[in-house]
Amino acid sequence: MMGTPQFEVFISGATSSVDDWKRAMSAPESELPELDAQQKEVARRMDIPEKEYARGVLVQKYGELRQRERGQRLGARIDEILDGLGARYKLDAVIREGTKFRWVVRILTPQEPKNIAVPLDLADDVIDSATTQDLEKLRQAILEGLGRKDLLGNVQ
Numbered sequence: 001m002m003g004t005p006q007f008e009v010f011i012s013g014a015t016s017s018v019d020d021w022k023r024a025m026s027a028p029e030s031e032l033p034e035l036d037a038q039q040k041e042v043a044r045r046m047d048i049p050e051k052e053y054a055r056g057v058l059v060q061k062y063g064e065l066r067q068r069e070r071g072q073r074l075g076a077r078i079d080e081i082l083d084g085l086g087a088r089y090k091l092d093a094v095i096r097e098g099t100k101f102r103w104v105v106r107i108l109t110p111q112e113p114k115n116i117a118v119p120l121d122l123a124d125d126v127i128d129s130a131t132t133q134d135l136e137k138l139r140q141a142i143l144e145g146l147g148r149k150d151l152l153g154n155v156q
Contacts, residue, residue: 016059016060
């Protein structure tokens with residue numbers, strides 16, 4: 001795929017990893033986000049020092065940024081699949097629904113927009129290892145979601 005992706009990535013229910021937490025805990029104080037009035041009030045009510053609360057906010061930020069990057073990578077793989085269908089199919093958005101353990105991709109088709117769920121385990125496999133089998137499973141899920149089973153062939 002050439003150029004910058006033409007789709008948006010949205011994160012809902014971002015999850016942070018142990019690495020996000022370690023990174024935030026070791027970040028210099030100069031990198032801590034400035035807390036807004038509401039965050040300061042929550043820290044005060046919970047009797048948590050503002051710097052400690054800010055590190056928690058930083059953990060969430062790191063987690064969201066990591067998930068956004070993963071969404072870009074998943075979207076790029078889906079764009080590759082759609083390239084084979086022609087310009088009338090366009091990836092519009094990639095949405096991470098962490099609480100539902102899935103990504104939802106919104107694809108503009110000649111008939112109507114289609115939302116296709118991609119389970120987190122499949123998305124993780126595609127993003128992390130991108131084996132031929134993983135990419136084929138993603139291709140099958142996208143083509144089935146688009147109602148284009150005619151392009152699946154005899155794949156088991």
